[in-house]
Amino acid sequence: MSVPVLQSHWNLLCAACGNLVRFLPRTLVVLLCLVAVIFPFLTALTISEGIKFQSAISVDEGADFYVTGNAAGSSIPLPMEDLERFEALEGVARVVPRIVGRTYVVDRVITVVGLPVDAMPPPAVGLEQGEAIEKDGDVLVGSSISKKYDLESGTDFRFPIKPRKFFQVAGVFSSDCTLWSSSVIFMSTEDAADLFGMEDNVTDFLVYAEPGRAFVVDMRLQEEEKSRRFGPLSNIRVQSRQLVERYLHRGFNMRMGIFTAFYTVAFALAVPALLIVSGFGWADRRREIGMLKVVGWQSSEIIEMVAWENVVLSLTGACMAFLTSFVWVRLLNGLFIAQFFIAETGLVPDFTVPSRFLPLPLFFAFLLALLLTMTGSLYNTWKFATIAPAEAIR
């Protein structure tokens, strides 16, 4: 070190690193504990960020407005005849009627999306094999569903809720949004209406505004929202893209909150365990601190050395947790932990779990590790460093 002012701090940092190597078993045990505590947190954040990112793509590529039916707060179908009414509104470029429902395919609940044939495939998906929907009964299947149930292009299959009707896989799609590939089947609006028994009704209308005229469409739709009534408690509900984005974030925050609540309990249990583990060898440490005081070390210098030990331990622990998390998500595909964030995923996800590694969670992991190690050692160090050295070495 060429800067004399920092020389003593550099010396203490080197001494701290030396201590960690000299007390290797203790160091390794503390590191393992840190990794065990931090890596689920890091993995959860990574998956959550991944899903958020993919969902944001879906919302960005979706419509400007979503119009649904509302009866006393619950969603109800809208009559197909409203299509022309919305198309006629000022500033509207296009209106797409949509039917969204959930049903079983073999043993798993998937989402069926019914769209007009000319709106197929949606912009966010690309055909991997086969062709677009052309005739009655044709469907587009997500690549993960296709793999899992051997639903290749040309395969006939039936939905348990409509056993008499045969559907045929016209094509297999993949998407940047891996969740779609694993849980969505596209079909025509007519087929979807038939499957869910919604003749002449749809679940919602996707309204696209002309460029730069979203504000006008918003106003016209709000007027419709006030005037269009089906009964005393029934009307239409208009949700803008921004509102959907906000719901999405709120939804993720809630899921993250539930996970955090579970995690906090685990964390609370981990703290005393780590305190015990990091307290191993404190009898030796106490004597050493006493001896350092005898040879003239100041309490602040001893505390600084121990703090450096904690910083190095935390940094190493956070990096190890990051690596473990990376392996868990990328190689083990979020085994066990993905189910917290993706509904009906099960213990072993059968699609590529979305993930996004960002620097901020790594920084949080470091802070968490630092909090744990500091809690485990600073008080004891301070206590032993401030008593008379003869007491400490006794």
Add this chain to the structure above:
Amino acid sequence: MITEGRPILRTEKLTKIFRRFRARDVVALQSIELSIDEGEYVLFRGPSGSGKTTLFTLLACIAHPTRGCVWFRGEDLSRLSDVELCRLRRDRIGFIFQDFQLFPRLTVLENASISLLPLKLTRSVRFQKATALLEQLGLEDRLDHSPEEMSGGERQRLAIARALVNDPELILADEPTSNIDTDSAGRVAALFKELNAQGKTVLVTGHRDDLLQDADRVYQLDRGEIVDQDREDAG
């Protein structure tokens, strides 16, 4: 080598009582009054449990007295802050324990230079200083060894090197010859004599005759009190 009239250490009614829970208190030292001049070589004798070690821990300000005061160069140690006491121990006092109190996981060189570590000195400067001292003490071929690989005499010399690395003016050695063989003890006694000849004030506890021969003054302790004081002719 005494510089008359300049006391380096002085105590007044120095008392140390160890309080014990649900048991009788132990009075380790009772109203000790002594004055040590700069450059003196003083031997403290007494049976086991007479309070020699306790007295040394108080003189080296590594323990606090229950009552009374210690003055180091006219400064009342009880008025000094923890930081000032640490500085005093680091720069002006060298303490040698009866059981060496070395750091078993550090090498000989690291042990000897440990008190220099928080200073603004590079590793090479610190090690250079410690190596020079260890060479003087005949430990130059043991620099990378662990204290556990050394004999009692070598450990004692290492403990002395650690105490001397900051060139202190006062050296306190608690029973420095009790845990080592006769040859090593003679060597250690000669070393203290040499240090005293260099002008350092040396305070030693022990029973050996060679320590007694070299001492300017001998204090006899018993049950926490000074029961006798002899002034010998130096050399």
